[in-house]
Amino acid sequence: MMPEFSIDSAEKLARDMDWNLLRTFVILAKSRSVTEAAEKMRLKQPTVSSALKRLEDRLGKRLIDRSPGNFRLTKAGELLEKEAVEIHGAILRLNTLMRETVDEVRGHVQIAMASHVISPLFDNTLTEFHKTYPYGTLTIDISASRHVIEKVMARRASMAVCLVRDRNPALEYKRLFREYFGLFCGPSHPLFGLEGLTKADLAGHSTVSFVTDHMSDALRQVTLMRADADLEDRVVGTSANLEEVRRLIIAGLGIGPLPIHVVKRDIEDGHLWRLPPFEAPPAVDVYVVWNPKARLNRAEQAFLDLLLAQIEKTPLSEREYI
Structure with missing residues (x-):
């Protein structure tokens, strides 16, 4: 028995x-x-x-x-x-893992990303990945940084590229680049095109910004810049998407913050006008974030390895965009 x-x-x-x-x-x-x-x-x-x-x-x-x-x-x-x-x-992720047992040289990389990330280093990684692993495929999904982090934590994304407010000890972080923010207005704004402006000239003007632009979130330094300029406390328009914040500024709803390196062409084309402060603009870091507990397929691991290698061999001074 x-x-x-x-x-x-x-x-x-x-x-x-x-x-x-x-x-x-x-x-x-x-x-x-x-x-x-x-x-x-x-x-x-x-x-x-x-x-x-x-x-x-x-x-x-x-x-x-x-x-x-x-x-x-x-x-x-x-x-x-x-x-x-x-x-x-x-x-x-079981379906992905089962596919890997059949064809280990193929795989899909799901990248969750904050809106309008401009980084030559990241773009170079995309190029190198495609040349080295031509059967690998990628999807880049855009959403607010907090949702991007949730996707990585829940293993619905291979990795994230985003702003970071608080670090989750269950995740790994590596700074990809540093960008600097300035204040801008659009063509219909009364300050557009004026030279010799000071911060005092911005006082009381309406403002637009990102949903993460407050003291307890990732754009805290940008919040401090807006407060120092004595802009109107009430934010008349917000978005999690950089392109939509840019749209609100160009449409004349108010003065708003944008990464300086991202909008250089808009300044040249007369769509945006940079406003004070011009000295010591606030710096914001953008990170690569991944879940060390997630079992990555070969394509995911290859892309992450390539990206981290690019970061390691590139000094931060060459990853600062202004």
């Missing part, structure tokens, strides 16, 4: 866990109600409520406080969300 093996609680949980419940919980954690989560998943509300109850019963913990007027994660729910996001990302 075969001996009966005892199974500890952790092994039993792993054996009995329905992974679809974790997927449902990931969506619930980013929603404001069960109804909203059900709409996102195109399911009926009772189905999602039942899934949440089954998961809570399985874990023996209340995961979401659903008391009247409240819908927020409990401490147990916050811990589970962090783990569930990684598990969900790993499952999504």
Whole structure:
């Protein structure tokens, strides 16, 4: 007669866990109600409520406080969300890993990137990658820096190129380049084309900017520059996309910050006019970010290795753009 093996609680949980419940919980954690989560998943509300109850019963913990007027994660729910996001990302990558076992020389690189990154070093890496690995493919997905980081953490992107506010200890960071910001206005603005302006001339004028332009985010130095210029406190237009902030400035909605090296052609063509301060413009670093726990395919690893090698051999002085 075969001996009966005892199974500890952790092994039993792993054996009995329905992974679809974790997927449902990931969506619930980013929603404001069960109804909203059900709409996102195109399911009926009772189905999602039942899934949440089954998961809570399985874990023996209340995961979401659903008391009247409240819908927020409990401490147990916050811990589970962090783990569930990684598990969900790993499952999504299984298809890629299985492809690799069939054809190890091919692979796809998913790069999550902040808007309008201008870097000759990055462009050179793209060229070298294509020449060296002609069967490798790439996708560059543009979104706000905070969403870019979320994609890398959840393993929905191979790597990110973006601004960084707070470093997540679970991720790796390498500075790609440093850019400098100035203040600009468009052709219809009353300060456009005027020479000899000082910061005092900017006082009280309306302003536009990036959604990350505040004291607690990645563009803190830009926020300080705007405050020092005594611009109007109210920001009349914002966007996460550099091209759209540029559009708002050119359209005359207000004075706004842009990376100086990115808009040189616009200045030459008469679309933008640079305003004070001209000395010591604020510096903002752009990073390559990747998840060391993610199992990269050969193309992903090759691209990351090429990019990091380019960074290592290029002094920072040659990666400062102004």
